[in-house]
Amino acid sequence: MKITEILKKKKPVFSCEFFPPKTEEGMDQLFGTIAEFRALGPAFVSVTYGAGGGTRDKTIGIASRVKKEMGLETMAHLTCVGHSRAEIRSILDRLRSEGVENLIALRGDPPKGESSFVPHPDGFRYAGELVEFARTGYDFCVAVAGYPEGHVEAPDRETDWKRLDGKIAQGGEVVITQLFFDNAEFFAFDRRMKAKGAEVPILPGIMPITNFSQIEKFAKMCGAKIPAEVARALEPVKEDLEAVQDYGVRYAVRQCEELIRKGVSGVHFYTLNKTRSTRAIVLELKKKGLLA
Numbered sequence: 001m002k003i004t005e006i007l008k009k010k011k012p013v014f015s016c017e018f019f020p021p022k023t024e025e026g027m028d029q030l031f032g033t034i035a036e037f038r039a040l041g042p043a044f045v046s047v048t049y050g051a052g053g054g055t056r057d058k059t060i061g062i063a064s065r066v067k068k069e070m071g072l073e074t075m076a077h078l079t080c081v082g083h084s085r086a087e088i089r090s091i092l093d094r095l096r097s098e099g100v101e102n103l104i105a106l107r108g109d110p111p112k113g114e115s116s117f118v119p120h121p122d123g124f125r126y127a128g129e130l131v132e133f134a135r136t137g138y139d140f141c142v143a144v145a146g147y148p149e150g151h152v153e154a155p156d157r158e159t160d161w162k163r164l165d166g167k168i169a170q171g172g173e174v175v176i177t178q179l180f181f182d183n184a185e186f187f188a189f190d191r192r193m194k195a196k197g198a199e200v201p202i203l204p205g206i207m208p209i210t211n212f213s214q215i216e217k218f219a220k221m222c223g224a225k226i227p228a229e230v231a232r233a234l235e236p237v238k239e240d241l242e243a244v245q246d247y248g249v250r251y252a253v254r255q256c257e258e259l260i261r262k263g264v265s266g267v268h269f270y271t272l273n274k275t276r277s278t279r280a281i282v283l284e285l286k287k288k289g290l291l292a
Contacts, residue, residue, distance in 0.1 A: 079108025209248030
């Protein structure tokens with residue numbers, strides 16, 4: 001089922017992102033993790049795509065297997081990096097043949113060791129071009145990425161948000177945001193998109209804080225700021241992983257509660273293939289009657 005159809009039937013919902021592991025043992029652990037989330041009733045799970053398309057086959061395989069064997073709706077990531085149009089068409093054909101109905105079209109990050117994105121000579125430079133390509137001759141629900149605080153490569157937020165307008169105009173049907181920790185940033189972004197006429201669902205991306213140094217690194221990479229209150233709370237306990245994780249759960253519950261009460265269609269969790277924190281957050285939100 002397409003994510004747009006799911007969101008018409010019930011909301012608010014939650015969804016989770018996973019990445020393809022490198023080993024068979026890791027793959028077994030991943031499916032055990034997804035099985036735990038299945039019991040909580042996610043609307044869908046997304047599967048990421050390695051830099052340069054390095055996990056392409058695993059991404060397609062996991063997305064297909066989760067849908068066929070576990071009965072969960074899936075969304076496959078697809079990027080422009082390193083692919084010609086013919087290769088992308090082949091990937092789209094495979095996804096369609098495997099019954100995957102949803103994908104998120106991304107430009108993608110430069111491969112490891114490269115500082116800037118260089119498109120394939122017969123490929124795409126921008127995510128919007130990939131969106132348009134995936135909507136031509138196919139019947140996928142195509143999601144796109146949004147950046148409440150602006151993409152790190154954009155000169156300013158308004159320029160980045162105009163690019164998102166373009167991706168929606170080219171066929172993006174759902175927006176999933178980059179992680180953020182300050183809800184005010186999301187609400188400003190959401191208001192702007194709606195004021196400009198965006199009528200597609202916008203799902204906020206939430207990454208539970210489980211490791212302070214790790215979250216600092218992620219925030220810097222994606223241009224998200226860590227609120228002063230979070231930094232103050234975590235600084236004294238940053239070496240105590242359990243204390244950091246407990247705080248991270250409480251903070252994410254508070255974040256999600258405000259987002260849901262103010263009308264978002266759902267929340268999308270960046271799990272890093274772990275269960276403890278996201279599971280605790282979802283259970284608390286369900287206990288409060290805030291999730292379908």
